[in-house]
Amino acid sequence: MAVPNLSVVKDAVNWPQVQTASFVAGCGMNVPERVVDNNHFASYLETTDEWIRERTGIAERRWSAPEVCASELAEPAAREAIAHAGLTIADIDAIIVATVTPDYSFPSTACLLQRRLGSVCGLAFDLNAVCSGFVYALVTADALIASGQCRNALVVGVDIYSYIINPKDRGTCILFGDGAGAVVLSAAAPAGNPGGASRWASGSAGALRGIYASELGADGNGANLLYVPNGTASRPTPESYAAGEHFLRMDGREVFKVAVRRLCDISEKVLARAGIAVGQVDYFITHQANKRIVLSMAKHLGVDESKVLVNIHKYGNTSAASIPMLLAESAAEGKIKHGDLLLVTAFGGGFTWGGVLLRW
Numbered sequence: 001m002a003v004p005n006l007s008v009v010k011d012a013v014n015w016p017q018v019q020t021a022s023f024v025a026g027c028g029m030n031v032p033e034r035v036v037d038n039n040h041f042a043s044y045l046e047t048t049d050e051w052i053r054e055r056t057g058i059a060e061r062r063w064s065a066p067e068v069c070a071s072e073l074a075e076p077a078a079r080e081a082i083a084h085a086g087l088t089i090a091d092i093d094a095i096i097v098a099t100v101t102p103d104y105s106f107p108s109t110a111c112l113l114q115r116r117l118g119s120v121c122g123l124a125f126d127l128n129a130v131c132s133g134f135v136y137a138l139v140t141a142d143a144l145i146a147s148g149q150c151r152n153a154l155v156v157g158v159d160i161y162s163y164i165i166n167p168k169d170r171g172t173c174i175l176f177g178d179g180a181g182a183v184v185l186s187a188a189a190p191a192g193n194p195g196g197a198s199r200w201a202s203g204s205a206g207a208l209r210g211i212y213a214s215e216l217g218a219d220g221n222g223a224n225l226l227y228v229p230n231g232t233a234s235r236p237t238p239e240s241y242a243a244g245e246h247f248l249r250m251d252g253r254e255v256f257k258v259a260v261r262r263l264c265d266i267s268e269k270v271l272a273r274a275g276i277a278v279g280q281v282d283y284f285i286t287h288q289a290n291k292r293i294v295l296s297m298a299k300h301l302g303v304d305e306s307k308v309l310v311n312i313h314k315y316g317n318t319s320a321a322s323i324p325m326l327l328a329e330s331a332a333e334g335k336i337k338h339g340d341l342l343l344v345t346a347f348g349g350g351f352t353w354g355g356v357l358l359r360w
């Protein structure tokens, strides 16, 4: 297939932008039915609904039934995204699933999702960048499309943290929820291709839809601040299970500080790369780790809170799923519309972080 031309063009509002390789053609989300409110934790731990709301912004989260696996939670989100894009499963030629709670070590959850969807074509693989996983997957899909490997990539973020949280650790168990979100990232039509033009119809400002700029980062020195102890490096034993070493551990205070710094830094880098001022961004879509982290980032960047979209109060921190869930919910509610310029940023275990500037 023809690789899109990445030349600089001018849009209707006359500021320079890069012609995009890909754009978000559709989105969807799915959460388990079971709602777990803060009183659940207050009933057996030294915590309160007030403390959790004030320190995290979370009022409730969803938890899966124990028999539900990641590919099962992801399937309805994937189907919704494909339908929203006006495509069928036969059009999907790549599936990337960002998760740290896969169905199995292998085969990948992406392959298992492919089988559930009844798809037989294209590539499929999982990607682990913890809470930054969806941003990593989006950037990877954009690069695969730009290189001509695929045309319609299903990019999924799904996590079932109810499986890896220690119910006795009040510093972590209150934070996380289960969920899945998906987008279809489609190839932008090469300039002058009238056949493709309708599928990347311009937004309200007449501007091109798609990914303008992105940047990813990692620092493995933060590995011991947010991790799951058991693995091949520390094989599970009856004693390690008893000590809860198969559950997530986090130094929340330290992670909080690094998260705000990295989110601000990546936001500035991506905007600089695109030549866009912070004031030109319509909405900030940030990984829903903690409402205070998101608002601290906004304050440092000098962004009005009305531009920062939040749904953590309903779902908690859903790790790789939080950004595609926020995108899907905001689009369904009409908060974000075609033509809006979005800055999508994430920070997670690893440490990892990433940012994508896109026109919706």
Ligand code: ACO
Binding pocket: 046, 047, 048, 051, 052, 055, 056, 130, 131, 132, 170, 171, 172, 174, 226, 251, 252, 253, 254, 255, 256, 259, 289, 290, 293, 317, 319, 347, 348, 349
């Ligand atoms: N209820 C009541 N008190 C609590 C609770 C609770 N649920 N949890 C902790 N506390 C206590 C602590 O024990 C501590 O008590 P002490 O002063 O007697 O020691 C006190 O509250 C303050 O603890 P902090 O950890 O400083 O509380 P903080 O305000 O930082 O909030 C939180 C904790 C919510 C975990 C916060 O640090 C946070 O959100 N951190 C970042 C999470 C994050 O961004 N993770 C990265 C992405 S997730 C991923 O990649 C998997």
